[in-house]
Amino acid sequence: MIRFVDVHKSYRAGGRDIPALQRFNLDIADGEVFGIIGLSGAGKSTLIRLINLLERPSGGQVFVDDVEMTALAEPALRAQRRRIGMIFQHFNLLASQTVADNVAFPIRLAGERRAAVVRQRVEELLARVGLADHADKYPSQLSGGQKQRVGIARALANRPSILLCDEATSALDPQTTASVLALLAQINRELKLTIVLITHEMDVVRRVCDRVAVLDGGAIVERGSVADVFLHPQHATTKRFVNEALPEESASAHVPYAQVPGRLLRLSFRGDATMTPALGRVARETGIDFNILAGRIDRIKDLPYGQLTLAMQGDRVDAALAALRQAGIEIEELPR
Numbered sequence: 001m002i003r004f005v006d007v008h009k010s011y012r013a014g015g016r017d018i019p020a021l022q023r024f025n026l027d028i029a030d031g032e033v034f035g036i037i038g039l040s041g042a043g044k045s046t047l048i049r050l051i052n053l054l055e056r057p058s059g060g061q062v063f064v065d066d067v068e069m070t071a072l073a074e075p076a077l078r079a080q081r082r083r084i085g086m087i088f089q090h091f092n093l094l095a096s097q098t099v100a101d102n103v104a105f106p107i108r109l110a111g112e113r114r115a116a117v118v119r120q121r122v123e124e125l126l127a128r129v130g131l132a133d134h135a136d137k138y139p140s141q142l143s144g145g146q147k148q149r150v151g152i153a154r155a156l157a158n159r160p161s162i163l164l165c166d167e168a169t170s171a172l173d174p175q176t177t178a179s180v181l182a183l184l185a186q187i188n189r190e191l192k193l194t195i196v197l198i199t200h201e202m203d204v205v206r207r208v209c210d211r212v213a214v215l216d217g218g219a220i221v222e223r224g225s226v227a228d229v230f231l232h233p234q235h236a237t238t239k240r241f242v243n244e245a246l247p248e249e250s251a252s253a254h255v256p257y258a259q260v261p262g263r264l265l266r267l268s269f270r271g272d273a274t275m276t277p278a279l280g281r282v283a284r285e286t287g288i289d290f291n292i293l294a295g296r297i298d299r300i301k302d303l304p305y306g307q308l309t310l311a312m313q314g315d316r317v318d319a320a321l322a323a324l325r326q327a328g329i330e331i332e333e334l335p336r
């Protein structure tokens, strides 16, 4: 468990305090993938670096697995930091060292001197990230995705219980991003590792995270399960992130809708509700008509979901909406 209690952070620069994070409380549970999303300057890097105390809070306490990080002196802090791996946007590999030596580095740094033990551990780690055949290469001979896989192997070297990902896929193309995110999801599942990632892309959050916090101007403005936040964003910043992840729908939004008669509704189906033919059945039973204006079917991590924007007409629209809600469909009425 990672716990922030009344934490806030300002930087001291040019003789004055620059606020980076307003006072907040946050718990991140063991084994979850937690996303922190925000625009540039929102405070994401500061927040993630408070976990391993690469940045010290200006006030408040940070706990990792019930140990108060903020109360530890240097040797104990170093030991506790080994429980926390970290990967970076630009990989931070040692260019003059082979892939194997990059991964061996933190193992040796933690005090392991037996060459055979180090070699075996490096082999295991490279196999886990799909780079068994690349041990003797240098970082310059690898693609961006492969470099990040080395970064992940290195971060896992000392069997941490937490992995921090600082914009880990921001320098990668969409396909490579998808494969690195799939690897992170697999590691989370198989090693039961807690993952905290920061990103400016809602799509990254949608693919791998269980919960998310939205940062805006140093404040957490929204938080919750990814399904809730993605399907029902409340804050303007969250809505903007979600719309960026749904380009087809936002592009057509509201232009043709004004001319369509009826009540404008957004229906969200998740999990089992995506599998039932409720809309057709309710239309037959209540005699309402509907016109689908936009729609999307996809997954939020492992959860199938659908979202339809439609116009509904007829005498019994309210009865139809009640029946749809009864069938587990979430309904939002949109302004016209």
Ligand SMILES: Nc1ncnc2c1ncn2[C@@H]1O[C@H](COP(=O)(O)OP(=O)(O)OP(=O)(O)O)[C@@H](O)[C@H]1O
Pocket: 011, 012, 013, 018, 019, 020, 038, 039, 040, 041, 042, 043, 044, 045, 046, 047
């Ligand atoms: N070392 C520092 N000294 C002074 N101000 C800083 C320092 N690091 C960050 N800041 C300021 O703190 C605020 C939050 O920065 P932070 O890097 O945490 O945001 P971010 O969301 O990670 O942004 P980005 O995505 O651009 O990295 C910004 O106003 C930034 O200018």
